[in-house]
Amino acid sequence: MTAEAQDNAPIVALTDAAKSFGAVRALDGVSLSIRPGECLGLVGHNGAGKSTLVNVVNGGLSPTAGRVDFPASGANAALVAGVRSVFQELSLCPNLTVAENLRISHSALRGPGWRRAARAEIARTLDAVFPGHGIDTETPVEELGIAERQMVEIAIGFAPRGQDVRLVILDEPTSSLDAAIADQLVAYVRQFCAQGGAVIFISHMLGEVFAVASRILVMRDGKVVADRPVADFTRQGLVDAMGHVADDAVVAAVARDFGPEVVRTDDGLAARKGEVVGLSGLAGHGQARALAQLYLGATSAWRARRDPQMVFVAGDRTRDGILPLWSILRNISIGVLQQFSRRGLVDHTAEAALAEDWKLRIGIRTGDLANNILSLSGGNQQKVLFARALASTAPVVVMDDPMRGVDVGTKQGVYAMIRAEAAKGRTFLWYSTETDEVCQCDRVFVFRNGQISAELTGDAITEEGILRASFEMQEA
Amino acid sequence: MRRLFSKYRILLPLVSLALLLVATFYMQPRTMSYFGVNLLFNLAVPIALATIAQMCIMMVEDIDLSVGAFVSLAACVTATLLNDQPALGVAVLASLVAAYAVMGAVIHRLELPAIVVTLGMSFVWGGLALFILPTPGGASPGWLRSLMTSTPPMVPMAVVASVVIAAVAHLLIIRSGIGTVLRGVGGNARSVARAGWPVIRLKALAYGLAGLFGVLAGMALVGLTTSADANIALRYTLLSIAGVILGGGEFTGGKISPVGAVIGALTLTLAASFLSFLRLSPDWQIGAQGAILIIVLMARLLFTRRNTRDGGGI
Numbered sequence: 001m002t003a004e005a006q007d008n009a010p011i012v013a014l015t016d017a018a019k020s021f022g023a024v025r026a027l028d029g030v031s032l033s034i035r036p037g038e039c040l041g042l043v044g045h046n047g048a049g050k051s052t053l054v055n056v057v058n059g060g061l062s063p064t065a066g067r068v069d070f071p072a073s074g075a076n077a078a079l080v081a082g083v084r085s086v087f088q089e090l091s092l093c094p095n096l097t098v099a100e101n102l103r104i105s106h107s108a109l110r111g112p113g114w115r116r117a118a119r120a121e122i123a124r125t126l127d128a129v130f131p132g133h134g135i136d137t138e139t140p141v142e143e144l145g146i147a148e149r150q151m152v153e154i155a156i157g158f159a160p161r162g163q164d165v166r167l168v169i170l171d172e173p174t175s176s177l178d179a180a181i182a183d184q185l186v187a188y189v190r191q192f193c194a195q196g197g198a199v200i201f202i203s204h205m206l207g208e209v210f211a212v213a214s215r216i217l218v219m220r221d222g223k224v225v226a227d228r229p230v231a232d233f234t235r236q237g238l239v240d241a242m243g244h245v246a247d248d249a250v251v252a253a254v255a256r257d258f259g260p261e262v263v264r265t266d267d268g269l270a271a272r273k274g275e276v277v278g279l280s281g282l283a284g285h286g287q288a289r290a291l292a293q294l295y296l297g298a299t300s301a302w303r304a305r306r307d308p309q310m311v312f313v314a315g316d317r318t319r320d321g322i323l324p325l326w327s328i329l330r331n332i333s334i335g336v337l338q339q340f341s342r343r344g345l346v347d348h349t350a351e352a353a354l355a356e357d358w359k360l361r362i363g364i365r366t367g368d369l370a371n372n373i374l375s376l377s378g379g380n381q382q383k384v385l386f387a388r389a390l391a392s393t394a395p396v397v398v399m400d401d402p403m404r405g406v407d408v409g410t411k412q413g414v415y416a417m418i419r420a421e422a423a424k425g426r427t428f429l430w431y432s433t434e435t436d437e438v439c440q441c442d443r444v445f446v447f448r449n450g451q452i453s454a455e456l457t458g459d460a461i462t463e464e465g466i467l468r469a470s471f472e473m474q475e476a
Numbered sequence: 477m478r479r480l481f482s483k484y485r486i487l488l489p490l491v492s493l494a495l496l497l498v499a500t501f502y503m504q505p506r507t508m509s510y511f512g513v514n515l516l517f518n519l520a521v522p523i524a525l526a527t528i529a530q531m532c533i534m535m536v537e538d539i540d541l542s543v544g545a546f547v548s549l550a551a552c553v554t555a556t557l558l559n560d561q562p563a564l565g566v567a568v569l570a571s572l573v574a575a576y577a578v579m580g581a582v583i584h585r586l587e588l589p590a591i592v593v594t595l596g597m598s599f600v601w602g603g604l605a606l607f608i609l610p611t612p613g614g615a616s617p618g619w620l621r622s623l624m625t626s627t628p629p630m631v632p633m634a635v636v637a638s639v640v641i642a643a644v645a646h647l648l649i650i651r652s653g654i655g656t657v658l659r660g661v662g663g664n665a666r667s668v669a670r671a672g673w674p675v676i677r678l679k680a681l682a683y684g685l686a687g688l689f690g691v692l693a694g695m696a697l698v699g700l701t702t703s704a705d706a707n708i709a710l711r712y713t714l715l716s717i718a719g720v721i722l723g724g725g726e727f728t729g730g731k732i733s734p735v736g737a738v739i740g741a742l743t744l745t746l747a748a749s750f751l752s753f754l755r756l757s758p759d760w761q762i763g764a765q766g767a768i769l770i771i772v773l774m775a776r777l778l779f780t781r782r783n784t785r786d787g788g789g790i
Contacts, residue, residue, distance in 0.1 A: 093663030
C-alpha cells in the first residue's frame, strides 16, 4: 500500500456488523467506513441502535456477526487505533481532579512530574476547544457544574494522550451546554476534521448536525436507512427518514384562565394553578438550584404524605432519577406506592396495572416491565421518570431539564401530555436548556447569575426576548 | 472559616487531634515530654498501619471486616515463624499478602459483596492464628523489637513512624500515577474500565496493598508487645474503619486521605488515654470514645455540607 492510499484508508470500517441482545437485534447488518477529514452526523430516534453502533466501533461491545477493522492504523483494537468516545452519561471520576482524570485514560503519563504534564495537556486542549473556559485543572470534578464536566470530558476525548487522535465519537455532546459553548465545540470539530481527524457526532439537535456534519447517517430499528452527504438532506427530509412525523411548528400556548397562585418563592418564582411556567437563561445560572430549593422545601418533612404536593422529574437521570438496581415497574411505582398500599403493604395487582397503564400512555419500549431499568435506552428511561411523576396526584410538577437526550418524537408526545395535564389543572415548573421548549410555556422566568432577570408572558416569550434577558448585563 | 474547612478536608482531623492533644497536656502535664508523647502514641503505630490497610479497601468502594483478625494472624506469624525460621516466616507473610490480592480479585470477578467475603475470611484468619499460636506467647525478633523501641533524637519513635507511614502512603496513593488510577476505580470503575484498564488487576492491587499494610501492622504490634495472641488485634477492624472516616475519608466514591487516616488513628489512640486521665470508669470509656467519634463526624458534616454544584443535588 502506498503512503497516499494509507492516508486515505478508512479509520474504521464495519462490514455487516450485527449485535443482538437475546431476541432483540440492536444492530442489524451495518456496513460503514469513516475516512480522515469526515464528520459523520449520526441521527435516529431513541432505541434506533445509535449507542450500539458506537459501542461496536469503540470496542465496548464485540459484534455477534460481521467485522470491525481499523485499516488506517492497522491496529486491531479501537483504543490503539486512536478511536475515542465521549459518552452521553457523564463518565468522569468525580473524586479526582480534572488533570487526574486525564491520567486515567493516558497511561503513558508516568514517573515523577506526570502531574505537571497532565495539567499542561488538559489545559492546552481545553483552551483549544473551549477558549475562555475558566476551568481550573486542579479542581476535583465533583465540584464542577454539569456543563463544565461535559466540557472536561470532551477535552479528554480530544487530548493527544501520547498517540494520534484519529476518530472522536461525541454522543450528545451538547446536551448540557448552552448555545455559546456548543458553538465553540462545533467550530473546533470543523477545524479538527479539516486537519485530517474524523468525528462521529450524535445529536438530537438537528440544527447542530447540519452545522457540523459533512455526511449524515440515519438509523432506524438497528439498520442504516440513509447515508448521504449533508447537502442532500433537508431538515424535513431528515426527520422523515428517522420515521417520525414531527410537527416543526411550535404549538403556541393558548391563553387560558389560570386558578389561584400555588407557588411563590422568596426570589420571585411564581406559578398559578394549571400554568406551565418555564425557567430559562444560560445553563448553570441558578435555574436548577431554584427548582431544587423549591422542591426540597416543599417535600422534605418527617412524614411522607399520602397525597404529595409536588413531584420532581430529574434531568440528570443517573444522579437524581433512576434506581439502577430496580425493575422498570418499581421505578414507575416508587413515587405513588402510598396510594395503593393497604396497612403498609403494597398491593401488587394495583401496582402492575398502574405501570402497564403508563407504559401504554407514554410509550415505554420494553417487552416486559419486570426488566431492569438499565435495559432501556436513555430516552425511554426518561419516559419512566415522567410516568413516575405524572402517575402521582401531586398538583405541582417540577422538571429539571427533563428532555436531555430525548428524541424529537418522544418530545412531541411529552409536550402534548404536559399541555393536557395542565388543562386539567396541574401546574408545571419546567427548566429547559432548549429555547423552543421554553417558548411553549405560559410564563417564563429568565435567570442570570442566580437571580431572576426577567419575567416574560404571552407574546413577549420569544427566543429574542429570552436571549436579551440572559445576556443583558454581559453586553454592558 | 467554613469555606476553609470544606476546601481543605485535612484541616478538621488536624484540629481535632490538636484540641485533644492540648486537652491531654492540660489534664496531665507530665505527658508533655519525649517519653510522655512516646507512651501516648506508641500503640498508634500498628493502628495507623491497619487504618491505611482499611483505607486501601475503602478506596475501591469496599469494606474489610477482617483487618483485625488478619493483623492478629500476621502478629502470630511474626512472633513464631519469623522469629524461629526467618526464611519461612517471610515466605508465609508474603503469601498472606498474596492471599489478600487473590481475595480482591475473587470479590471483583464473582461480584461478591466484600463485606460478606471479608467477614467470612476473618474466621479463616482467626482459625489460622489459633493454629499457629494456640496459647498467647511467642517472641519478637530482636531487630524488630529494637526498631520499634529505638529512641531517635528529639522526636519520639511513635511520631517518626507515624510521619513516615503518612508520607509513604501519601506518595503511593495520592501522588503516584497508579494510585490515582486506583482512586479512580472507587470514583467511577466503569470509566476506568473503558479507558482500557483491567479493573480486576487494579482491585487485586488495592487488596494486595491492604494485605501488605496489614502484615506491617502485625509486625509493628509484636515489636511493641514482644509477644502475640490470636485475638491480639480484633478491635482493629472497627478502629481502622473509624480512623479512615475520622481522617476525612468516605465509604463511597473513592474519597480517602492517607494523611488523614494516620491522624485519625492517632486521634483514636489519644482519645483512649485522655479518657483514662479523666478518671472515667473503664465501663464508660468505650461509650465515651464513640461519643468523641460522633462529635467529630458531626463537625465534619457541618463544615462539608455545601452545594457547589448548580444542580443542587436532590
